[in-house]
Amino acid sequence: MSGRYVVRTYGCQMNEHDSERISGLLEADGYLPADDVDDADIVVLNTCCIRENADNRLYGNLGHLKTWKDAREGRQIVVAGCLSQKDRNGVQERAPYVDVVLGTHNVHRTAELIQHSRVAGPITEIFDEAVVDEHVLFPSALPVRRETSYAAWVTIQIGCDNNCAFCIVPAVRGAEISRPFDDVVDEVMRFAAEGVTEVTLLGQNVNSYGRDLQLAARRDGDVDARIRPLFADLLRAAGEVEGIRRVRFTSPHPKDMRTDTFEAMASTASVCDHLHYPLQSGSDRVLALMHRGYTGERYLERLAEARQHMPDLAVSTDIIVGFPGETEDDFERTLEVTAAAGFDYAYTFIFSPRPGTEAAAMESSFIDPAVAGERFERLRAVVERSALQRHQARVGRIEEVLVEGPSRKDPSVLSGRTGQNKLVHFTPPRSLRAGTYANVEVTRAAPHHLEGRFIEVTHEPSHRTRIPVASL
């Protein structure tokens, strides 16, 4: 086929990675990326149902796209991702001009479905669960168009076996399935050979990686099932691949965090000193309502253990404010645990009900938005205080930064990230390509970024950075 496409991505890294696969599949089928939507023949909306009002936004965007589609014959609209998985036939019922609706387990079928719909008309294809074939489940056999040449996502697991009351993921992504160990390591090696130096291991609950493979092996009577690799082994193996300078992972679950993961992080030089460790609430009562499987105290104990292994660890988190039934005492406990944890940064959210989740049905205990808003500001002040303190402690230090490109605000300034995942802005004496590693002396700290003075290049990228995937 020929033509141009645009993929617009909403939501989490899993969706970003799925969009890379969708782009790769379309390019393998002969399509080229478009500069913008006016230049495109196909627009793919890769949706997320986590965000507030996701449905309204989707249908608002689709309304605009109907005008776009009507303006030129042959244009097609594709809706993929979690919202289509959840709404199923509802998407084409509300927007009959959408050509293809595909679910989270049907990404590998994108190009085929687009072609098929040209002949057959609108199609909705939603598999209820992943097709258990590693070439379909995981992207190794599928073309992927990465956004950068120096960094890559590596899916190690799909789905989630937990049942957090606020989360729709288990319903739209299905049960946890770990990707075979050798398949993951092979992909990391292939990326390294292509010039990738930073990989992010991706899953909904990465630190439970491999448990299902162990169980399956045991069921099959494998006497060595116990020694099947788990997440710590995967971290070590990925970190030892030649050419890989940084290994990141997201997201672990505090309930499943084990000492061997901290040991693997500490003993593998390329695994970054950064842990994203979602707290969600500091109140034991609210944590129980959320089904999180840990207490505030247990969370802090685990964090202390992580810091014993890695004294220079940066820690980020997610916290929900105003979960149904949250009292002032509950919230104060969240403030206490947050202050005690001393986060480097936090993604804080005011609770909003996601249709289909347990928490969405707790309507009688919803918190007054004004109360939730006021709590949100108090929490933000606590987070910003610790973030600033921890950033100020970096001033005067030499940090190695992976250059991402010009700063959004000032193109003469470059932005990059340290191993701790801190954003650093600095002005180099000459242009540096994205993917370069440079030593920078930290000269100033703010709650959300650092500023620094360029010292020297420590590593040049071996490949040219590709043009980013076009966006609307």
Ligand code: SF4
């Ligand atoms: S661990 Fe909880 S929040 Fe994370 S994906 Fe699973 S159900 Fe959702």
